[in-house]
Amino acid sequence: MKNRDVFLIDPSTRKLVNEGVASVNDDLTTPEALDILRYELETFVCDGQYHKGLEHILYTFLGNTSQPTQPAVWVSGFYGSGKSHLVKMLRALWVNTRFADGATARGIAKLPDDIKAHLTELDNQGKRHGGALHAASGTLGSMGYDAVRPSFLSIVFKSLGLPEMIQVARFVLYLRGQGFLEEMKAFVNGFSGSRGWDYELHNFYASDALFEGFSKFKPGLFSSRDAWTDYLFNQYPHVTDISSRDVVDVLGDALKRDGKFPLTLIVIDEVQQYVGPSPDRLKDLQEIVETCCQQLGGKLLFIGTGQTAITHTENLKKLEGRFRVRVELSDTDVDAVLRKIVLAKKPEANPELEKLLERNLGEVSRHLQGTTLAHCADDISNFPKDYPILPARRRFWEAALKALDPTGTDSQLRNQLGMVHKAVQSGLDLPVGSVVKADFLFFDMANRLLASSVLPRLVHEKTLKWMQGSTEEQLMARCCGLIFLIGKIPKDVGLRSTADVLADLLVEDINAGSGSLRSALPSLLDKCDLLIKVGDEYRIQTPESVAYNESLRNQKNELANQTFKVDAERSERIRGRFAELGKKLSLTHGASKESRMISPCFDTVLPNDSGKRIYAWVRDGWNTDESTVIADARQAGNQSPTVFVFIPKRQADDLRNNIIDFRASKATLELKEAPSTNEGRDARMHIETIRQTAEQRINEILDGVFSQARVFQAGGSEASGDSLVEMILEAANSSLARLFPKFPEADNANWGKVYEKASKGAADALSAIGFHGEVPGNPVCKAILGFIGGGKKGSEIREHFAASPYGWPKDAIDGGLQILLVAGHTRAKDDRGNQIKPTDLERRDIGKTAFLVETKIVSAEQKLLVKKLLQKAECPFKAGEELAAIPAFLEKLAKLASGAGGDAPMPSKPSKLIIEELKILSGNELLVMIATKHDELDKLIDIWTTLKKSIEARLPGWTTLKELVSHMDALRDAEAYRVQANAIEAQRSLLDDPDPVAPLVSSVTKVLRDELVRLARSYEDRHKQGMERLQDDQNWNRLEPEQRSELLSKHNLSEADKPDVKVEDTVAVLKTLQALPIQSFRDRVDALLERFDRVLAEAAVLLEPEVTSIALPKRVLKTTADLESWLNQVREQLEKALGKGPVRIK
Secondary structure, three states: OOOHEEEEEOOOOOOOOOOOOOOOOOOOOOHHHHHHHHHHHHHOOOOOHHHHHHHHHHHHHHHHOOOOOOOEEEOOOOOOOOOOHHHHHHHHHHHHHHOOOEEEHHHHHHOOHHHHHHHHHHHHHHHOOOOOOOEEEEOOOOOOOOOHHHHHHHHHHOOOOOOOOOOHHHHHHHHHHHHOHHHHHHHHHOOOOOOOHHHHHHHHHHOHHHHHHHOOOOOOOOOHEEEEEEHHHHHOOOOOOOOHHHHHHHHHHHHHHHHHHHHOEEEEOOHHHHHOOOOHHHHHHHHHHHHHHHHHHEEEEEEEEEOOOOOOOOOHHHHOOOOOOOEEEEOOOHHHHHHHHHOOOOOHHHHHHHHHHHHHHHHHHOOOOOOOOOOOHHHHHHHHOOOOOOOHHHHHHHHHHHHHHOOOHHHHHHHHHHHHHHHHHHOOOOOOOOOOOOOOOHHHHHHHHHOOOOOOOOHHHHHHEEEEEEEHHHHHHHHHHHHHHHHHOOOOOOOOOOOOHHHHHHEOOOOOOOOHHHHHHHHHHHHHOOOEEEEEEEEOOOOHHHHHHHHHHHHHHHHHHHHHHHHHHHHHHHHHHHHHHHOOOEEEEOOOOOOEOOEEEEOOOOOOOOOOOOOEEEOOOOOOOOHHHHHHHHOOOOOOOOOEEEEEOOOOOOOOOOOOOOHHHHHHHHHHOOOOOOOHHHHHHHHHHHHHHHHHHHHHHHHHHHHHOOEEOOOEEOOOOEEEEEEEHHHHHHHHHOOOHHHHHHOOOOOOHHHHHHHHOOOOHHHHHOOOOOOOOOOOHHHHHHHHHHOEEHHHHHHHHHHOOOOOHHHHHHHHHHHHHHOOOOEHHHEOOOOOHHHOOOHHHHHHEEEEEOOOOOOOOHHHHHHHHHHHHOOOEEEEEEEHHHHHHHHHHHHHHHHOOOOOOOOOOOOOOHHHHHOOOOOOHHHHHHHHHHHHHHHHHHHHHHHHHHHHHHHHHHHHHHHHHOOOOOOOOHHHHHHHHHHHHHHOOOOOOOOHHHHHHHHHHHHHHHHHHHHHHHHHHHHHHHHHHHHHHHHHHHOOOOHHHHHEEEHHHHHOOOOOOOOOOHHHHHHHHHHHHHHHHHHHHOOOHHHHHHHHHHHHHHOOOOOOEEEOOOOOOOOOHHHHHHHHHHHHOOOHHHHHOOOOEE
């Protein structure tokens, strides 16, 4: 199988007719422009932000059509986010643009139901406001005017087919108002020497044809050609700007029909780019919008677009009061659009691609490891959707594009659709497994990057030259391109241009892997004169980097003579490194895992409180010797909790040199001004890399030094361990026993549970720690009772038992206090002396509560998890009666599960085993089991609800597809579409993303629409041919009108019998097919001429005269005279009857 075989539509045959860029101008006069619009409607993905934006705009407009003003709309987003595309689609949907085959914008676009409803309401309101909808769109400044108001009017004029120059448009409007515009056009077009209406209008003041035409329809007004010219200059002077009031008047003249102003949409694209920093343009635009909205009411909707939100720049904020409806777009839907338009796969290809990933998951998942671009869980499901672009490479491209164009104003982001389309075409004839190269991006953009001064000319020239050379040179060029791109990506991405990373990005056949590239690249790149190597990373060399390196050398020479600076840096580093280790010195005490703090000390003597807490006294070999530290430890004695740490002096020269490199590179970066060129920025980044490398080496040396550190317990014994942290923790753990000898009495991890149960009134709370005796018999409770005596504050109790010699966990202290209250051995009072019930005492109030010894007992327990599940399932219940609501809850779960799957193509129905297991139980046992399975049930409710909603949303589309395919039996391509539909059903892929059904519905609809339109035209042609034959027939022309009508109706040939073919959208196509299937339609067309033959035959029969039956007189004849008399009588009778028509003798 080749790559091209996996695509739903072969990319080489699918042309991006708009090159990924939407244009909002009103020019739909050419077939090319209509083809582009149709393509954009067919590929319009109306979901996510686009759906929300359209819904917000239409909802707000429809709610304000009868208001004095209509709020304007501001659509913002970076270049490429789809602003122009969104407003262009709205413009087409607003007027429901109709195409040559009868299809309409609203029928072609796949729209959500709420958008369809809004558009229907727009039509209804349009009928109430004059029966018409109008839309205009364009870019200010694109029509030849510099001033805002004339430029704005020219956009509206163009939408109406009027000249774009104001004075000429006003002249045409005058002709229209006088009622002879069309006659004037005909005269000018036919005038001798005229070059056509549009050309003559362009030469408005000098046109002889216009003068002669006007004189014809308005004779006697002008005595000469000069008088006509003076009239034009006076009445229609050349305009460079007009007032906002005049704009409103001209709009009314241009748009009103029968005195009514239609519901009108005016889109001004790229407003922010046009206005720029100009306060005058901004003021004029603001004035136009305000005047038009105030004077024309709620029937006019303005939409402006820009790169940033209207509140994000000081200049645009002045428009904030008028553009109150905000639609902000981002790149969140880019993936969905790419996958539905460019990368859509055949349903039957997905299993093959999934197997490809399964075979090569190790290779693919290893790519770019250690970076934010590396393999993630979603890549497995996205692999078939993005193929032949690897997900990690997609992220690499996105990071590079954003870095190269952070403002989004260049064409890179704008043309992502086009770039991906070109990329997938680069390997269509390669076998499946051949993926798009990551360096495709560099060579696709190289010329543009050079033109915008982003890419150095030397890099551009050499890489393109090498691409024409040997295989080795081509590989070197590709590496240089990737190194250039990686150098632009922010460091926090974690991507470094090492040989391994380059191999990941260069591999083309994932079946073969990247092993050979990894071994070949180092020797190849080390000899490349375009690169420098910093550590294991490659960089592009430039003249600017030479200047930076010279500055670096000067700083290093200066530091070599300033030892005190190096020593200070070393000492600070040692302290900082120990502080970092301190974060790992997580000392937990006993089974209760009580957190204990180890405090570092770097002073020459210990603090005064060294006997009450654990200190790690740190000294190093640069400032003291090891024997001194050991002597201090022995002298401290066996009761001291202090830990003695000695850091030895190792690799002193190497450490010193790297400290010099670090400080020198840092000083170089601080001294050198921020570069203004891309090459300078790369050179600065090179020095930054040296700084980072030195930093890394310093850390490595310190790691080694710290790994050889020694730790001593007070008293002189040395701690053991595989690391400094382990040794300190071992010594500190021994110190814990010295500080807290009574800690074991309260060392139990379940004291927190004791507190929780006791706070709810449970008298058996101590069972959580395995104690089942009387509460005062527990050691903790006994000690607390003894300390309380005549009364103590909670804060005093906590402080006493948290300190040496106890060190008890807070849970144990609070748990002991709470259970003593519940058991009635103590009582509690607030700061006002009021007694507090045990279950009313909040933990946060324990510190300020007074506790006194008492002699009294009380108890209670759990249903919170069950209540949460009932609430989530929206099952009503009364407090204390949760059990009564459980049957309804289980029934609701069962229905939810039934709706989460079904017959293909839906997913299989999920198992209801957990529900059946619960139904067996009853009473408290049931409640306990539901609480136990809370997390599982909670997750199942979410999963089944999501599946049920997804099925309800997708299933109607599947039903429509099946009905459409059933009507294709008579068509040539029926089997191909049936295979795709069967694949969806067999793989149960109804809920796949992207939706596999919608594209098929669109494709099948188009095929059926085309056939219906063809048959309708064929019917019309044959019907016309038959009617012409009737008109030429003498018998037909002799019939009465009633007879003709009766014959046509009898044979189903009347106008009322013509097939009613509606094809605006899928619903219309289906309705037409239900009334008239394709084969029936064909049979009807084929039989049309034969029916006309029968009409002609029956017309001839109708015109034949009526036959009269005559009975001859009976007589006995005896003579010749009798015979002669009888014959005369018969002749007279027959001649009289023959005068009325044919005669039959009885």
